[in-house]
Amino acid sequence: MLFCRFASTASRRLRPTISQLLAQEPDPQVILSVTGHIKSVRKQKRVTFAAVSDGSCPDGLQAVLSPDDAHTLTNGCSVRLTGRLVQSQGKGQAKELQVDKCEVIGTCDPEIYPIQKQVLSTEYLRDHVHLRLRVDSIASMLRVRQCAVDAIHDYFRREGFTHVHTPIITGNDCEGAGETFRLSPVAHRAGSSLPPTEFFDRTAYLTVSSQLHLEAFAHAISRVYTLSPCFRAERSQTNRHLSEFWMLEAEWGFVDRVGDICDIVEDSIKHILNHPGLVGDLDVLWSNGDAERKQGVLEAKGMTPWARMSYTEAVKELEKVKSKFESEPIWGKPLKSEHERWLADQVVKGPVFVTDYPSVLKPFYMRANDDGKTVACFDLLMPHLGELVGGSLREERVDLLDKAIEHHGLNKRDYSWYRDLRMYGGAPHGGYGLGFERLIGWMTGIENVRECIPIPRWAGKLLL
């Protein structure tokens, strides 16, 4: 036999990260190695301090070196440092690495390194998106996303939900809710004389929402959720929109009150906010942020329960102060961004669920209320942000669904599969969608969703 077998035992395979090291009690007898990138170097007469980061925590590790060892260190270079972890003598950190051996693995010319120490503009960093991940605030955002994802999985698992992967390429454009991206026809094999044709048997789009697909799942395995990329080919440039974004969508059966859906939304967001791993990175991200907004986030975490009002009640509130708005609040018209913010910022001073919008404002699938005018839905509005979540009960009554499809000018044949879900063992059900980057922005005070996703996509620009 020509092949060989190697030993494989360790319960943890890779060397500890800086975060894992800092969680241990330091033992000055143990020689250990740390790898990472140099974030700053502070030279004193007899000793040099260097901050080394491997991305595992916001602070990195303070390394203490002799000036001889340290003279090759520059910001951005990659290193392997070998030494002993000890209690720090200085302020600002509990532990530090007394370095015996310093190896520069990859140099970084400080004269031309694009990520200089001074504050770099948001636009400049977007243009250097492949390197901006090395900036502390962007790295903190990545870890906040990680904590939020962990908390989402944790919450939904506890509540008996199954995570499912919904398709990205789809034949339907959901609610017709916005511009959709379409796939180009595809060439046949190289050398073929045939012109490119549709790859599938009909036009294919990128999904704008997984909801309709999730409804099929919910009629089979009751409680499902997905955190999935979604796409909108929207040319307008705002600080709340991306062409490619991630959406948390949950859907479950045997729920018949909008308030029960709001309960899950509220619980799950609080569960995310309470993730213990967030603290250090939120400190980094809020350090330059608006103290009042930060306070609002902290208060929302403790507020029980979040306020709820109907659309009709909301419009009455807005009418009281209609001179404050550019657009007059009128029952039957959509709430504008200024209205939404007023409700959250001024009326409630916290998150607010606005429920039971007029049916003319909402997509065909929302469940009709008995009043014949409104549907059983809600938007969750957050202070300083506006809409974070939208959800509803879905129409499970076949006759009313048929009417709604007709009423919205949709082709009944396109929705025959959707109708089947109700025909064969249908049940009251509902769910919601939460814009993941908006949540990250609200939690962290980051102004623009382009800084809430590692590699953002928007009209007119495509890097990497």
Next chain:
Amino acid sequence: MLFCRFASTASRRLRPTISQLLAQEPDPQVILSVTGHIKSVRKQKRVTFAAVSDGSCPDGLQAVLSPDDAHTLTNGCSVRLTGRLVQSQGKGQAKELQVDKCEVIGTCDPEIYPIQKQVLSTEYLRDHVHLRLRVDSIASMLRVRQCAVDAIHDYFRREGFTHVHTPIITGNDCEGAGETFRLSPVAHRAGSSLPPTEFFDRTAYLTVSSQLHLEAFAHAISRVYTLSPCFRAERSQTNRHLSEFWMLEAEWGFVDRVGDICDIVEDSIKHILNHPGLVGDLDVLWSNGDAERKQGVLEAKGMTPWARMSYTEAVKELEKVKSKFESEPIWGKPLKSEHERWLADQVVKGPVFVTDYPSVLKPFYMRANDDGKTVACFDLLMPHLGELVGGSLREERVDLLDKAIEHHGLNKRDYSWYRDLRMYGGAPHGGYGLGFERLIGWMTGIENVRECIPIPRWAGKLLL
């Protein structure tokens, strides 16, 4: 104030699922309700047994009803059953629900229900993809995916990796590794006389691999992974290919031996196989499968470590039995599927890492070995499947990378960002990609990857 606040206390918000109920000690004093779909009804003279499922576990729950209560029950209808959970008197289940009240929530006409009890063909179920999720084997596959996802997150978190969301829409086509989907130009606003134009500033593709992007992350936060949708516009129809599939990709810095990458691959797959939640669903899925293949999966779990051989050694093994193959094994030519399977099925009788392929066979980014002929890479070949994982060290030496880009006929300008990663604090690094549906197929014995994903996509067909 018009809005009101509701109480919100429960540590678990929704009623327990069947899986959660079955994990408790039954208390016949407690009246409880279960919701779900009826999977089968067995009528006896004095009593009716019904299997009710909410998708939370493979077996569902046995409900015991009076014939009067049960007469409206049909396969596929949705129900709410209220009663007491007791130790079962019968065989086949430990607990059962003694039903006091049976409510049919949504009827299901047994005459026309497309999901009849008899065995339905794979093709028929693909044509009814919105309903096939109700079939036991598909539901089991969904839960197996869930367990695998959980195990992946658990493993990588332990090893200090950060989960990142990589972009789906991209300007590069990675290794030029296959046909890529392209986005169509997008219309301007309704009413505009402008013709549709590229939405971004250049042609946009759907990603075929997140690897190059992950390398940018690994140069900032060291250890990263993603479980992301990937796309190939490949018209050929095999049981191992989908147009839209999920890929686990991991990338990390400061690794300089291919064997160290193989260690992580092997550990992580074993971690998935050892997930305790898999047992019941694997029993369902293997019940009609090939016993020998199942045995192979079980043995791989315990085999330590998995075999490793170089490509050169592999070709020598194949040359010994070259009369067995349609294509002659020749050094410098790709291994064909028949070769890969021979190595795993016959030579090793288990998983095997084949390493150090000739550089002419592999993409530009793989790290050159000192022999000048091969690159530091591997494929993991599984019995009965062939390639499951591919990975490598990446070329971190700028001069050698430049040569490789030129050698592969690529445009250096397109990769300037990728080159920057090496220019500014580069480090040895590597990673791999694992086809998630192939893993599910190998673990479960499911023949075709179209049954390893809830809503499959392939050339010529687009449902839902």
